[in-house]
Amino acid sequence: MTLSTSEPSTHVEIPTPLRALLVGGLIYLFLVGVSSLEKGINIMGADTQERLFESVSNPVAGLCIGILGTVLVQSSSASTAVIVGLVATGNVTVDEAVPMIMGANIGTTVTNTLVALGHVRQSNEFKRAFAAATVHDFFNVFAVLILLPVELMTGLLSRIATWMTDHLVGTSGSEWKSPIKKWVKKPVEWIVDAWSALGLSGNWLGTAVVLTGLAIVLLSLTFITKNMRQLVADRVERSINSVLGKGSGSIAMLLGLLITVAVQSSSITTSILIPLSAAGVLSLRNAYPVTLGANVGTTITALLAAIATSVPEALTVALVHTTFNVVAILILYVPPWWRYVPVMAAERLADIAVKQRLWAVAYVMGAFIVLPLIGVALLR
Amino acid sequence: MVLSFFKKSPSGLEHVVARSASMLGDARHSFDLATLALLTETDWASVEADIRATDQRINHAEQELRAELVVHVTVQGAADIGTVLGMILLLKKIERIGDQAANVLDLAESGVQLSHEADTDALLAERGIISTMFGEAAELLSDPDDEKTDDFSDRCQVLADAQQARIEECLHSELPGREVVPRAIYYRYLKRIIANLVGIVRTASEPLPTIDYLDDGETDTDD
Numbered sequence: 001m002t003l004s005t006s007e008p009s010t011h012v013e014i015p016t017p018l019r020a021l022l023v024g025g026l027i028y029l030f031l032v033g034v035s036s037l038e039k040g041i042n043i044m045g046a047d048t049q050e051r052l053f054e055s056v057s058n059p060v061a062g063l064c065i066g067i068l069g070t071v072l073v074q075s076s077s078a079s080t081a082v083i084v085g086l087v088a089t090g091n092v093t094v095d096e097a098v099p100m101i102m103g104a105n106i107g108t109t110v111t112n113t114l115v116a117l118g119h120v121r122q123s124n125e126f127k128r129a130f131a132a133a134t135v136h137d138f139f140n141v142f143a144v145l146i147l148l149p150v151e152l153m154t155g156l157l158s159r160i161a162t163w164m165t166d167h168l169v170g171t172s173g174s175e176w177k178s179p180i181k182k183w184v185k186k187p188v189e190w191i192v193d194a195w196s197a198l199g200l201s202g203n204w205l206g207t208a209v210v211l212t213g214l215a216i217v218l219l220s221l222t223f224i225t226k227n228m229r230q231l232v233a234d235r236v237e238r239s240i241n242s243v244l245g246k247g248s249g250s251i252a253m254l255l256g257l258l259i260t261v262a263v264q265s266s267s268i269t270t271s272i273l274i275p276l277s278a279a280g281v282l283s284l285r286n287a288y289p290v291t292l293g294a295n296v297g298t299t300i301t302a303l304l305a306a307i308a309t310s311v312p313e314a315l316t317v318a319l320v321h322t323t324f325n326v327v328a329i330l331i332l333y334v335p336p337w338w339r340y341v342p343v344m345a346a347e348r349l350a351d352i353a354v355k356q357r358l359w360a361v362a363y364v365m366g367a368f369i370v371l372p373l374i375g376v377a378l379l380r
Numbered sequence: 381m382v383l384s385f386f387k388k389s390p391s392g393l394e395h396v397v398a399r400s401a402s403m404l405g406d407a408r409h410s411f412d413l414a415t416l417a418l419l420t421e422t423d424w425a426s427v428e429a430d431i432r433a434t435d436q437r438i439n440h441a442e443q444e445l446r447a448e449l450v451v452h453v454t455v456q457g458a459a460d461i462g463t464v465l466g467m468i469l470l471l472k473k474i475e476r477i478g479d480q481a482a483n484v485l486d487l488a489e490s491g492v493q494l495s496h497e498a499d500t501d502a503l504l505a506e507r508g509i510i511s512t513m514f515g516e517a518a519e520l521l522s523d524p525d526d527e528k529t530d531d532f533s534d535r536c537q538v539l540a541d542a543q544q545a546r547i548e549e550c551l552h553s554e555l556p557g558r559e560v561v562p563r564a565i566y567y568r569y570l571k572r573i574i575a576n577l578v579g580i581v582r583t584a585s586e587p588l589p590t591i592d593y594l595d596d597g598e599t600d601t602d603d
Contacts, residue, residue, distance in 0.1 A: 237392040237455040241448050275454045281447040 007300030008173035016231065023227050030220035031308035032080070035184045036191050036213030037085035038309055043192070044206035050122040050355055056092055059099040060154055062146065064375030071368045077264055077301035078221050082214065084302050086315045088309035096157050097317045098151055101302075102144045102324060103372070105295065109136045110269035110368045115274045117364070123354050125278040130342075130360060131350035132277035132284055135365065136270055136291040138342035138349075151315020157327065161319035165312050182312045185218070221301070225265045232262045237274070249289040253329070256293025266291075266298035288343055292333055392452040393460065396445050396467055401518040402582070403441050403474045404602040408428035410434045410481035415507045417488040418566065420495050424488040431485050438478035442471045458464075470583045473576040474544065480569050480576070487569075510539070510574065517577045524585045543571035548549040 014022065056062040070079040083100050086092040092100075093249050116133035119125040151157050175219040229236075236259050244256045256259075260269045270291050276282040302318035355361035406556060410431045417424040448462055449464045513536065550564035 234392065237451055238395075239393075240455065241392070241450050273456050276450060279450045281450045333425050 002328075009262070014227075014230075019041060019227050022232065023224055026224045026227065027221045027304070029216055030224065031180055031215045032184045032187045032191075033216030033218075034081050034085045034088075034305040034308040035181065035188045036087045036209055036216060037049065037082060038213075039188050039192060040206045040209030040211075040213055041089040041091060043088065051377050056096045056100060058379045059148065059281075061376055061379035062096055062099035063103040063106075063148065064372035064379070066100035066105075067368060067372040068103075068288075068376065069100075070104045070107025071110050071372075073218060074111050074267065075218075075221060076104040076124060076266060076298055077106065078218055079104040080215055080302035080318070081221075081305035084305040084309065084318050085213070088306075088311040088314040090311070090313075094162070094316050094320070095155070096200060096377050098158055098324075099318050100318060101321045103146055103279055105135070105325065105369065106140045106144060107147040107372075108266055108298065109133070109140055110364065111271070112136060112274050113268040113364055113368075115202070115271045116278075117277045117360060118362070119274075120357055123322075126357075126360075127350045127354040128280060128284070129130050129274050129278035130353050131346040132274055132282075132287045133225065133270070133346075134349050135284060135288050135342050136295075137347035138287075138345045139284050139292065139328070142332055143319050143331075145298055146326060148276070148299060151371060157320050160323045161316045161326075164323075165316045167316040169312050169315060180307045184308055208333060215262045225263050228263045229268060232259075236262070240272075240276075245280075249333070252289040253293035253296075254284060256290035256292075256295075257297040260297025264298075264301055266294035269294040269297070275280070284347065285340065286342055289333070290338075292325075292329050296329070297323065299325060326373060392448060392456070393463060393467070396448055396452075398523060399441060399445055400467070400470060400474060401521050403438050403445075403459070404477075404514055404518040405435050405519065406441075407477040407481060408511060408518075410438075410478055411484070411514065412507075412511055414481045414484035414488070415511075418484055418492065418494055418509060419500060419503050424485060425497050427504050428485060428489070431482055435478045435482045438475055442475040445471055466583050470580050473579045473583070477573050477576050478567075480573050484566065484569050487562060487566060489503060491568075494563070494566070506539075506570075510570065510577075513574070515579055517581050520581045521584045529581050529585045532581050535579050540571050540574045543554055543567045543574070547571070 008035070056065060066079065066083070069082070070076050073079055080101060083092070083097050083104065087094060087097050112141045113130075113133040116126070119129040126250055147157065191212050192205070192209055195205050195212070199210050239255055241260070256269055259272075260266045263269065273282060273290055277284060277287050299318065299322040300356040302321045303315075306318040307317040349363065353363065412432075413427040413431050416428050427590045446468060449467055453461060453464055494503060513532070514588070516528075516532055520532060546567045547564050550560040552565070553560045
């Protein structure tokens, strides 16, 4: 078979070293975007800033905002990077950001659930695909149900993260010298100057810089993911073939983490699992730990974003994201007696969804849009 | 295992092709043993376990490789879909050859013996030619060459026509059924094995639409 690697391809072939360089440039652009967000909000007046972020003081509202924001941009990497940026401005405290981070974790699962809906025409395929997608939802929801009250009562996650920040960059409350901050300063100034030259000032200028930063973050993350997917596709394929269904849960988890760190998107990792589960290549119990690894892997983006700021609290929030996902695994996956509760819940939901397809759509709309909207409307 | 992520090794499709070639080696092994049991005095019981185990190995490899092809399409996207569909067909053909070799053993197991016939030497010589063709097919699978493929197909066609002529002869023979039926069945298996071999080589060098195009019965789609 003239392996179609030699057949004409529809996508542009960029040499690997050039693509790697491109990814480096895109990461730099991403950091510029995060820094622009921070700068834009700082340009806004203090009263505007207060009005803008007063709604996140309620933790459930913060959670709902995290879900909605992530569903909107279809990327927890992007939403957590924005949250880190917000914390860096000082308008959102670490305590307020924690529920938003948890919400981002839930919101990111919408992508693979939407991918699963693509299998809706074939009952058996759909059942397997929907269960593989919603096992991620259930794990994240259970994690929030357990850890959000614990965090509110004891501040466990933020304490662990603060302790790590203190050891990494120094005491919270003081500025730390981020080398990246210096490198991205100039382009951020160019963005501010460009909008100022158009006659914008005050809140308008701040809004324009924030929107520019947001656009840069989203675009750079999209292209980082696309290019990294191209760069590591062969490795991902090879490791899936050699690991999945053959190794233990922890190895599958490690694989999920590695792939997600490499492509900078948990949605890519978890969405790869859906067709494999739908085709019956991968069992739900084998797919499940990969999604947990992806949960941890995706926190790399917020950590990356945190180094674009010089504020220890921003790093703390990024570390909360990592800590939350690691602790959730320790609580929900490590003890064997309830390890498969999310699996069973996902199977049950898939049973219902396959009998009445409308329930699947209602679930997606309800869990990811309607309920969070109600939460924000009632609690802000 | 996870370290495979960092190691440099052949891409997914290259790996499938390499494993397919090795599956062909297994299929050849089964064919050689099964025909040995039918055409020589080799006791079928002495080769049975080996043939059944090899058949299982081929079936298992086929399932594994099909799963790998699903992974390939999922990870790499639809760009290779034509190749992947071709590979699935190719794997199925190799798996069928494994089955057909086992079917030849079944003939020997049911008491058919062609070791003391007038044409035994000719049958053994033909067996040797077909066995060599397995090797050629594996080579063409790993290193496609249009000219060699055409030559291989032509030779296979001659062999398949010869089997068909023998089957026709059996159908119209005045000899008792117990003499001609086993032969007709054996020739039929040989014809199917040859057809599958040429199918494998063709699938490896031509796009799917040509292979699967039903040209009003001219293309032999029976496996």
